[in-house]
Amino acid sequence: MIEARGLSKHYGAKVAVDDISFSIRPGQVTGFLGPNGAGKSTSMRLMVGLDRPTSGTVTIDGQRYRDLAAPLAEVGTLLDAKGVHPGRSARSHLRTLAATHGISDRRVSEVLEQTGLSSVAHKRVGGFSLGMGQRLGIAAAILGDPRVLILDEPINGLDPDGVLWVRQFLRHLASEGRTVLLSSHLMSEMAQTADHVIVLGRGRVVADAPIGEFISQGRGETVTVRTPEAAKLASLLLSGASPNVTLEPLTDEGFTTQGLAAAEIGGIAARNGIELHELSPVQASLEDAYIALTRDQLDYTSN
Numbered sequence: 244m245i246e247a248r249g250l251s252k253h254y255g256a257k258v259a260v261d262d263i264s265f266s267i268r269p270g271q272v273t274g275f276l277g278p279n280g281a282g283k284s285t286s287m288r289l290m291v292g293l294d295r296p297t298s299g300t301v302t303i304d305g306q307r308y309r310d311l312a313a314p315l316a317e318v319g320t321l322l323d324a325k326g327v328h329p330g331r332s333a334r335s336h337l338r339t340l341a342a343t344h345g346i347s348d349r350r351v352s353e354v355l356e357q358t359g360l361s362s363v364a365h366k367r368v369g370g371f372s373l374g375m376g377q378r379l380g381i382a383a384a385i386l387g388d389p390r391v392l393i394l395d396e397p398i399n400g401l402d403p404d405g406v407l408w409v410r411q412f413l414r415h416l417a418s419e420g421r422t423v424l425l426s427s428h429l430m431s432e433m434a435q436t437a438d439h440v441i442v443l444g445r446g447r448v449v450a451d452a453p454i455g456e457f458i459s460q461g462r463g464e465t466v467t468v469r470t471p472e473a474a475k476l477a478s479l480l481l482s483g484a485s486p487n488v489t490l491e492p493l494t495d496e497g498f499t500t501q502g503l504a505a506a507e508i509g510g511i512a513a514r515n516g517i518e519l520h521e522l523s524p525v526q527a528s529l530e531d532a533y534i535a536l537t538r539d540q541l542d543y544t545s546n
């Protein structure tokens with residue numbers, strides 16, 4: 244569990260994180276979202292003691308990061324995949340980390356295997372592709388078998404196989420009861436990986452909800468309707484409807500509606516003898532919900 248209480252970080256006059264509170268629970272993948280400059284990286288840095296809060300606290304399983312006796316064994320982090328000595332091999336990089344915590348060579352081999360790096364373990368990290376570097380970053384994060392993982396953009400630069408691997412791997416780690424927090428700009432990927440989302444905007448929490456709830460609260464149900472009597476059905480749907488109901492014409496004999504359930508539209512059409520050629524609810528996407536929520540949250544003030 245990662246808990247932030249009244250957490251703030253100011254850089255001079257700039258408020259990067261503004262009095263935020265949240266709990267990131269074990270057993271699920273939590274996605275950290277927000278426009279550029281919203282405060283995600285700063286929050287993650289505060290979680291792992293790379294920065295000190297201006298006020299408030301953030302704890303990992305009840306303790307501040309800097310009070311943890313064996314950090315690698317409690318929190319795995321991927322905050323900057325490039326922070327590795329380029330002349331070292333993957334194995335020697337992991338061995339160096341392992342040595343600080345008395346972690347065995349066997350465990351190093353195990354994580355190289357788990358992250359698909361065994362065959363390149365002896366190669367210089369400097370020659371690694373971005374994707375291999377990300378895998379090495381994840382290998383380092385899980386080296387100490389931590390209960391909590393904090394990963395900033397872990398799928399950046401990965402090919403589709405790599406993305407799928409990270410998704411399945413993170414889901415597996417969460418299913419073992421670990422706390423998994425990741426940030427990503429790729430909405431479709433986040434939608435398939437996260438169980439819960441926390442959205443930041445201008446340093447504040449603007450949403451904290453299970454992903455299904457977050458998506459459905461976006462703009463209400465969208466339905467595509469096609470009928471040769473589009474104008475008649477449209478006026479029937481709008482008469483007496485709440486102001487939240489909107490209609491957008493389609494080019495060919497139809498429209499999309501927002502704020503009405505498909506069953507309501509079908510019922511009104513049937514009662515009025517209107518022939519329907521299509522009545523299909525459109526699956527809302529995480530991206531739609533996210534864009535609707537953050538439209539006003541862009542950090543225009545960043546410099």
Ligand SMILES: Nc1ncnc2c1ncn2[C@@H]1O[C@H](COP(=O)(O)OP(=O)(O)OP(=O)(O)O)[C@@H](O)[C@H]1O
Nearest residue numbers: 254257259278279280281282283284285286545546
């Ligand atoms: N060391 C710093 N000094 C001054 N301002 C900073 C510093 N670090 C971050 N900021 C500012 O704080 C705000 C939040 O930045 P942060 O990097 O946490 O956002 P983010 O949500 O991670 O953005 P991105 O998606 O672009 O990585 C931004 O306006 C940024 O310019």
